[in-house]
Amino acid sequence: MSRRGRYAADRGLTTRMLLVVFLLGLLYVVGMGLLIGYGVSPLLVIVVAGGFFAFQYFASDRVALYAMNARLVEPAEAPELHGVIDRLCALSDTPKPRVAVADVDVPNAFATGRSPQRAVVCVTTGLLRRLEPDELEGVLAHELSHVAHRDVAVMTVASFLGVLAGLITRFALHATMFGGVGRGRSDSGKGNALPVIVAVVLVSAIVYAVSFLLIRALSRYRELSADRTAALLTGRPSSLAAALTKVTGQMSQVPTRDLRAAEPFNAFFFSPAHATGFSLSSLFATHPPLEQRLAQLASMAQAG
Amino acid sequence: MGLLDVLLGRQKPVPANLDALFALPAAGVGLQAATGLAPTGVGAVCIKPGEGAVFTAAQTEVTALLRLDEDTVVDQTRDAFGYLWTTARTGDDRLADVVTALHAANTTYERAGFGTSLLCSLVGFAGEVDGRQASVGLVYLYKRGTTYPFAPLGGEKRDTALELRVRAALGEDVRVEPDLSRWFPVWGAPGL
Numbered sequence A: 001m002s003r004r005g006r007y008a009a010d011r012g013l014t015t016r017m018l019l020v021v022f023l024l025g026l027l028y029v030v031g032m033g034l035l036i037g038y039g040v041s042p043l044l045v046i047v048v049a050g051g052f053f054a055f056q057y058f059a060s061d062r063v064a065l066y067a068m069n070a071r072l073v074e075p076a077e078a079p080e081l082h083g084v085i086d087r088l089c090a091l092s093d094t095p096k097p098r099v100a101v102a103d104v105d106v107p108n109a110f111a112t113g114r115s116p117q118r119a120v121v122c123v124t125t126g127l128l129r130r131l132e133p134d135e136l137e138g139v140l141a142h143e144l145s146h147v148a149h150r151d152v153a154v155m156t157v158a159s160f161l162g163v164l165a166g167l168i169t170r171f172a173l174h175a176t177m178f179g180g181v182g183r184g185r186s187d188s189g190k191g192n193a194l195p196v197i198v199a200v201v202l203v204s205a206i207v208y209a210v211s212f213l214l215i216r217a218l219s220r221y222r223e224l225s226a227d228r229t230a231a232l233l234t235g236r237p238s239s240l241a242a243a244l245t246k247v248t249g250q251m252s253q254v255p256t257r258d259l260r261a262a263e264p265f266n267a268f269f270f271s272p273a274h275a276t277g278f279s280l281s282s283l284f285a286t287h288p289p290l291e292q293r294l295a296q297l298a299s300m301a302q303a304g
Numbered sequence B: 001m002g003l004l005d006v007l008l009g010r011q012k013p014v015p016a017n018l019d020a021l022f023a024l025p026a027a028g029v030g031l032q033a034a035t036g037l038a039p040t041g042v043g044a045v046c047i048k049p050g051e052g053a054v055f056t057a058a059q060t061e062v063t064a065l066l067r068l069d070e071d072t073v074v075d076q077t078r079d080a081f082g083y084l085w086t087t088a089r090t091g092d093d094r095l096a097d098v099v100t101a102l103h104a105a106n107t108t109y110e111r112a113g114f115g116t117s118l119l120c121s122l123v124g125f126a127g128e129v130d131g132r133q134a135s136v137g138l139v140y141l142y143k144r145g146t147t148y149p150f151a152p153l154g155g156e157k158r159d160t161a162l163e164l165r166v167r168a169a170l171g172e173d174v175r176v177e178p179d180l181s182r183w184f185p186v187w188g189a190p191g192l
Helices: A013-038 A042-067 A079-092 A125-131 A133-148 A151-177 A187-234 A237-251 A256-268 A288-304 B003-008 B021-036 B053-067 B095-117 B160-170
Strands: A068-072 A099-103 A107-112 A120-124 B036-045 B073-078 B084-089 B120-127 B131-139 B146-151
Touching: A042 A068, A042 A107, A042 A120, A042 A151, A042 A256, A079 A099, A079 A133, A079 A187, A079 B120, A099 A125, A099 B036, A107 A151, A120 A125, A120 A133, A120 A237, A125 A133, A125 A237, A125 B120, A133 A151, A133 A237, A133 B084, A187 A237, A187 A288, B021 B036, B021 B120, B021 B131, B021 B146, B021 B160, B036 B095, B053 B073, B053 B084, B053 B095, B084 B120, B084 B131, B095 B120, B131 B160, B146 B160
Parallel strands: A099 A120
Antiparallel strands: A068 A099, A107 A120, B036 B084, B036 B120, B073 B084, B120 B131, B131 B146
């Protein structure tokens, strides 16, 4: 048994993660190149996109808590919950996040906040009601892993590209309607302008679509990473697997109205909320399928 | 966590610092002189139990190792959070013996591959403070290499004033945890 750790590094996951991050960076470069080549004032686009990005980055915790109607709880109000989080933070040597509880019967948990120092971990009363202590601990370890990996910041930066590409498309259409494309004003130049504009718009749209798919793929890999780190932290992959099975299974019994209300926030959640009958293509999913998550945890349990 | 770790979404399990525990005997002397709290001869190691037979074997090995000293009474109990407390009640009140026993337990767990599962160690103190019986534990955090005092009052209340006095009494001998938010309560810990 290795002195450094009981679980071997997962090279496949690391390679895929690196590839996705690289491709996103490449798209960013392509996007900026289009921008400058097109002649739109780079400063304006950067300022507007930067404004959206800054808002998302700084306000994510407050927005998420408000949307889920969650409230922060003190240690005296929820001693068991704080106790579990205290110990997990001591075990992983991370700062303790603020703790919130959402009064919702859908069993779920999420973590938000732009850095480990400004993080909030929220659980729903539905989750607290349904899970055993070791399963709850697995879920909390998963959320703390998101905090430690800075997933909110990473996904915000990654989605910045999508915003940027969308802005390029919008500015291209805007400039088209008012005419005057490029620097040349000669008559021969005007005849060629329209196909150029269409090409630029089309490429920007494709850039946006591809970035969207890549961001979804990145989200799935971050979820698997959080599962892995949580299992390493608690040393109990099976408890996390049990929690996953319970949460996903229980969600199919929750009344549809509650699920539909929770759906917009799927990217944040421990397990995505889907109303029955609403099928989602796997390319667009923010979370990996349950079978894939369980398979990873099972292989860790076998190795350990 | 470096940039590469953030990009790849990984966090290595934090290794335990086993050696800083040996600063406790010197600190205990200073503590006794300043507050009158004496070691009770009880030390406990708190570890997150892993799944499977490997951990159970390590647990058995630790129990056997500690029992080599006939005067030591060894207990393995689980607390409400599912953590395992390995308690050694040595016959005497010499802190050096308690710390040696704890170190033996720690290194056994670490060699078995569970070093990253070690949460904390606790060394018990008791005595009369301000006319009443007080019980204080010095909790050593493996992942930080720091110590903090914990003084329960019964019924999930803490004697924070006493804890701060103990912190002052510990002085320079031992690294006290500077971040007060990390002084998490260990309710129901053995030895208190």
